[in-house]
Amino acid sequence: xxxxxxxxxxSLLTACGGSGSSDPAxxxxxxxxxxPDNTAxxxxxxxxxxPDNTAxxxxxxxxxxPDNTAxxxxxxxxxxPDNTAxDNTITDRFDFIVQSEPTNLLDSxxxxxxxxxxxxxxxxxxxxYGLPDRxxxxxxxxxxxxxxxxxxxxxxxxxxxxxxxxxxxxGISQVLDDELGTLYGVYAFLYxxxxxxxxxxxxxxxxxxxxxxxxxxADEIGAILMLRNDITREDALAVFEGGAxxxxxxxxxxxIHPTPANRYIDLFCLAYGAYPQLANEDNVLILxxxxxxxxQGRDCGPFYVSALDATESYFAPYLx
Ligand SMILES: [Zn+2]
Numbered sequence: 243x244x245x246x247x248x249x250x251x252x253s254l255l256t257a258c259g260g261s262g263s264s265d266p267a268x269x270x271x272x273x274x275x276x277x278p279d280n281t282a283x284x285x286x287x288x289x290x291x292x293p294d295n296t297a298x299x300x301x302x303x304x305x306x307x308p309d310n311t312a313x314x315x316x317x318x319x320x321x322x323p324d325n326t327a328x329d330n331t332i333t334d335r336f337d338f339i340v341q342s343e344p345t346n347l348l349d350s351x352x353x354x355x356x357x358x359x360x361x362x363x364x365x366x367x368x369x370x371y372g373l374p375d376r377x378x379x380x381x382x383x384x385x386x387x388x389x390x391x392x393x394x395x396x397x398x399x400x401x402x403x404x405x406x407x408x409x410x411x412x413g414i415s416q417v418l419d420d421e422l423g424t425l426y427g428v429y430a431f432l433y434x435x436x437x438x439x440x441x442x443x444x445x446x447x448x449x450x451x452x453x454x455x456x457x458x459x460a461d462e463i464g465a466i467l468m469l470r471n472d473i474t475r476e477d478a479l480a481v482f483e484g485g486a487x488x489x490x491x492x493x494x495x496x497x498i499h500p501t502p503a504n505r506y507i508d509l510f511c512l513a514y515g516a517y518p519q520l521a522n523e524d525n526v527l528i529l530x531x532x533x534x535x536x537x538q539g540r541d542c543g544p545f546y547v548s549a550l551d552a553t554e555s556y557f558a559p560y561l562x
Contacts (some may be wrong), residue, residue, distance in 0.1 A: 333560045334372030338364040342382040347403045356382060356406070363435075371443070372560040378442055390434050392441035399438045406431045412487055426483050429476075433484020433509075437464035449556045457499040458508070465509055466553040469516040469546070478517035485509030486527060511535070515546025 342357040360380055376397045385402035392399050406427075413427025414420050440460035444451055451459045465481045489506025493499050500508070510531050514520045521532045535542060 333374050334562060336373040336375070336377040338367045338373070338378045338380060340364050340380045340382070343384065345382075345384050345403055347384050347407065353382075353403075356403075360401075367439075370562060371557070372562055373446055374560065375446060378446070390438050392438045392445070394441075394445050397442075397445070399435070399442055401431075401435055401438070405434060409434070409487055412490070413483070416486075427487075429480040429483035430487035432480050433464065433468070433487070436467045436480075437461055437484070439467055440464035443556065447556055447560060454498070461500070461505060461509060462512070462549050463553050463556070465512040466549055469512060470550070470553075473516050475517065475519065478513040478520050479523075481509050481513040481516075482520065482528065485513070507531075511540070511542040511545045512549055515542030515544070516550075518543070 340357060340360045340363075342353065342360075345353050348356065360382060364380060379396070379398045381398055381400050383400055383402055385400065385404055387402060388404045388408045389402045390400060390405050409430040410424050410427030413425065413430065414423030416426055417423045437460050440463035441456070443449065443463055444456065444459060449459070449463075464484075468477045468481050485506040485508070488509070489502045492502060499505065510528075514532065514535070520528060523529070
């Protein structure tokens with residue numbers, strides 16, 4: 243997702259109430275100085291503090307969509323594969339498309355900005371990754387819960403607007419500077435989207451994975467999507483902030499996701515391995531984590547390279 247982080251951040255900085263600066267301030271000393279906290283009450287996936295009157299956050303991979311009253315239909319693909327196409331086009335016959343549902347959460351101008359950012363994101367995905375069997379619909383929705391998920395039945399990535407509000411609230415809570423906090427929140431939201439793309443590609447590319455490892459693999463592919471090539475500071479920070487956000491939200495005891503601490507450590511190591519200059523950030527949590535990796539003698543370079551190699555092998559047949 244080359245440049246995607248910047249594209250969407252610039253759009254959403256304005257949308258989220260920041261100044262829209264294209265030159266983010268240096269990372270604050272107080273940035274995310276609180277390490278992932280596992281002591282809060284057990285809650286579900288995306289956030290420990292859902293908004294008022296919303297249902298608890300659900301898990302993010304939806305084998306079942308939120309309003310799954312209709313029976314599962316195996317013929318759900320609205321555009322069935324066309325088997326008459328030549329073999330050399332088989333890996334790219336469908337597109338990512340964006341669908342923005344009506345909102346009561348964002349004002350119309352902000353929502354237009356959000357939809358536009360996701361449209362550019364979809365354009366970039368379509369330029370890079372083929373879809374062999376079905377389209378993927380990226381839906382912006384007022385879900386009534388803080389969440390994001392991939393619906394394999396309908397081939398939909400659902401991004402709840404409540405999640406964006408929550409990641410921005412979380413980002414602002416990490417620092418004194420609201421604009422910088424908004425940027426952190428947008429980074430975390432973007433990473434969460436990338437995680438859902440991880441599930442999407444596992445499904446569409448038939449990547450073998452056991453149920454028990456599916457969340458870990460989605461985390462890894464989601465990170466590599468941001469860290470594949472021409473890696474920028476923003477790419478690395480987005481993966482880091484995604485890990486810090488997810489790492490600060492406890493999961494239920496029987497949750498299928500890795501523990502928050504494990505998610506944070508793995509995502510940090512991927513970002514740090516891909517972009518060692520992360521160690522130069524003036525950020526307490528980053529520096530503490532870098533020091534801990536050094537103390538443990540753990541090298542994130544090979545960790546990143548192995549994840550990159552694996553993901554590239556999954557993607558190879560479908561890259562444009
Ligand atoms: Zn997931």
